[in-house]
Amino acid sequence: MTGLLAGQKALVTGASSGIGRACALAMARAGAAVAVNYNSSAENAERVAAEIAADGGEALTVRADVSDEGAVDAMFAKAVDSLGTVDIVVANAGIQSDSGIVEMTLEQWQRVLAVNLQGQFLCARAAVREFRRRGMRPGCKALGKILCMSSVHEVIPWARRVNYAASKGGIMLMMKSLAQEVAPERIRVVGIAPGAIRTSINESVWKDEAARHALLQLIPYGRLGEPDDIAKAAVWLASDEADYVTGTTLYVDGGMTLYPAFRDNG
Ligand code: NAD
Secondary structure, eight states: OOSTTTTOEEEETTTTSHHHHHHHHHHHHTTOEEEEEESSOHHHHHHHHHHHHHTTOOEEEEEOOTTOHHHHHHHHHHHHHHHSOOSEEEEOOOOOOOOOTTTOOHHHHHHHHIIIIIHHHHHHHHHHHHHHHHOOOTTOSSSEEEEEEOOGGGTSOOTTOHHHHHHHHHHHHHHHHHHHHHGGGTEEEEEEEEOSBOSGGGHHHHTSHHHHHHHHTTOTTSSOBOHHHHHHHHHHHHSGGGTTOOSOEEEESTTGGGOGGGTTTO
16 A cells, blocks of 8 residues: 555544544555444444455454543554554544533533543553554654544633533643653654534534534634544644644634634624
């Protein structure tokens, strides 16, 4: 396989649907062998792996709940066993569980933080351990790359979703702190902040005419994002073309973070 990620080994969490699925497929098209992580939907993950194989690529599926320390370590062990190593981790798995503050249960708060933030910590830690164990690979500029799937809500407050916004704000500073820690070893850690991307996580919004219209008012570029918009950015960020990019977030949001309400009224 030739391409921006030729010879690379990637592990993508939450890759059986949405943005993770698109990242897995795009990285495979760019030449990477891909470990497709899923938590519950084995069938969908197998479908992603089959699509990659049908396209001439290499993929395996690996089950793990990213909030579970033992499961994450076992997932990395399986990926390394099958692929030889891991060069790229896309820490993408994430959930929402929305409620007003008074109704939000401790379980709702803890579960969102456990999957979205703790899950990324566990995957990043396992990735750094593997990068150090394996050492520099010939032909690679970096020892390894970690992409943290964040959100525009790492900076935009979001009422009735304090758990989700807190998890994404946490991802931003975890990503920056880790990037600072491991940059001398040539490990790059980067955030991706999608705006409103058409996936199952926000299906209730884009399937409803009035809600979709209201959402579009928040997007200066005038359209919803597609999973491929994020996947293309992820491929570039994971490649040596982005070798000098670390400790920053790339917003892929059609301008959602430009405070569009101020355009005619500031
Ligand atoms: P999605 O629901 O299709 O994808 C989330 C994936 O994570 C699913 O495949 C799900 O099975 C998996 N997952 C959930 N809990 C898991 C766990 N404990 N262990 C392993 N996997 C688990 O939605 P998506 O939009 O593709 O979301 C992907 C990421 O993008 C999330 O982190 C989300 O916060 C982020 N994001 C999405 C949008 C958007 O508009 N769609 C915007 C900003 C950020």
